[in-house]
Amino acid sequence: MGWKALVVTVLLTVAVAYYVYKPLPDAIEKPWKLMMLDALFRSMMHLGFLKEWLHLSHYISSVKSPMENLEGFVTSSESKGGVIPGVKFTDTTFAGVPVRVYEPPAGGEGHLRRGLMYLHGGGWAFGSGKAGAYDSISRMISDELNCVVVSVDYRLYPAVHFPEPFLDCFAAAKHFLSPEFLARYAIDPERVAVSGDSAGGNLAAAVAQEISADDGVPVKFSVQALIYPVLQALDFSTPSYVQNQNMAVLPRHTMVMFWLQYLNADPSLLPQFIANNHSASRQSALTPELRSRVDWTVLLPPKFKKNHTPLVVEKGCPEVLKKVPGLLDTRAAPLLAEAAVLAKCPRAYIMTCEYDVLRDDGLMYAQRLRDAGVSVSVEHLEDGFHGAFGLINWPMDFEVGKRAVRSYITWLQNNL
Numbered sequence: 001m002g003w004k005a006l007v008v009t010v011l012l013t014v015a016v017a018y019y020v021y022k023p024l025p026d027a028i029e030k031p032w033k034l035m036m037l038d039a040l041f042r043s044m045m046h047l048g049f050l051k052e053w054l055h056l057s058h059y060i061s062s063v064k065s066p067m068e069n070l071e072g073f074v075t076s077s078e079s080k081g082g083v084i085p086g087v088k089f090t091d092t093t094f095a096g097v098p099v100r101v102y103e104p105p106a107g108g109e110g111h112l113r114r115g116l117m118y119l120h121g122g123g124w125a126f127g128s129g130k131a132g133a134y135d136s137i138s139r140m141i142s143d144e145l146n147c148v149v150v151s152v153d154y155r156l157y158p159a160v161h162f163p164e165p166f167l168d169c170f171a172a173a174k175h176f177l178s179p180e181f182l183a184r185y186a187i188d189p190e191r192v193a194v195s196g197d198s199a200g201g202n203l204a205a206a207v208a209q210e211i212s213a214d215d216g217v218p219v220k221f222s223v224q225a226l227i228y229p230v231l232q233a234l235d236f237s238t239p240s241y242v243q244n245q246n247m248a249v250l251p252r253h254t255m256v257m258f259w260l261q262y263l264n265a266d267p268s269l270l271p272q273f274i275a276n277n278h279s280a281s282r283q284s285a286l287t288p289e290l291r292s293r294v295d296w297t298v299l300l301p302p303k304f305k306k307n308h309t310p311l312v313v314e315k316g317c318p319e320v321l322k323k324v325p326g327l328l329d330t331r332a333a334p335l336l337a338e339a340a341v342l343a344k345c346p347r348a349y350i351m352t353c354e355y356d357v358l359r360d361d362g363l364m365y366a367q368r369l370r371d372a373g374v375s376v377s378v379e380h381l382e383d384g385f386h387g388a389f390g391l392i393n394w395p396m397d398f399e400v401g402k403r404a405v406r407s408y409i410t411w412l413q414n415n416l
């Protein structure tokens, strides 16, 4: 190799290493693996943005297909090998919404089974309940809990915005809870759960609230199991948003971008949102009462407040709340629900990760539900990061991911 080639190789290596390297907290196991995963996501996004900038395609479509290939690669061995051969699935629609129904191996005659509706994550823009680890986990739940699992493929950005994804999930939930469906699948109406992770946790919490308050739905969810749910968009300077603003997998600007997309807001508002200018205190729509529902200085345990100070902007950008009405809609931001609504909600399991911008959303919701008299179990993973739940299949497996799934299934075993 000539010296020029050597110089180019060294420079390229340095550039790649610089791109891949991201300082991670000491508690993260296999940091190199998480760095690679993060770099993979980032490169897919960057390539997507580039193609959009060149007017070739919407960035979402260029990110989707490599992501699906990746998920297919990770799950293919398991699905083909039939690790859980007894579970069968059917692809169908509930009120026009595509769903996959997993049925456990036939139990004894006359025995009712549990039911669980699962809403996958992916920033309201990516993912499918049929793909990747979601498929594996639904099979595990169905098999281990003798449970009929319904995984919902609600519509995604950019095809739709809020409230469409919520309305899809709500319609699917009503169908799932109908006496006809429960009877046909031999599901015990007293043992039905709604669950989801990340953006799916947002939808699960919102659906649980709406169903609880809807007198037209006779059967209610018995439990809600929320994995690092997204619950509010008024404060992007909670201690967890500040602490994890550059954390792998879900940095703050990506989460804020997902919110802007979901709420159909102008993408140029991103810096305003990050500065909390959209929730300035001098705005009549944002009453002190509403603000108190997202006040982490009151709602978080001291351990998580540390020495953080709240970022409350006085003047900010008052017109944003009018331009983006979803910000104050509890179907988009379930943490904003009033106590009377929360009081009717089912018993909750909330998983939070230390290294996740969404940690405090989950912890604040746990406190608000408890204040309203609802029983809540919080599983806080000290070495957890956003997206860990589901990282269980080789080569993208993490111990903390397997532990997360185990904890979740065990809680359901004991509480559903």
Ligand SMILES: *[C@@H]1O[C@H](CO)[C@@H](O)[C@H](O)[C@H]1NC(C)=O
Pocket: 271, 272, 275, 277, 315, 316, 317
């Ligand atoms: C936030 O609002 C203030 C007051 O209107 C303004 O001066 C500032 O530039 C805004 N910050 C951002 C990041 O837009």
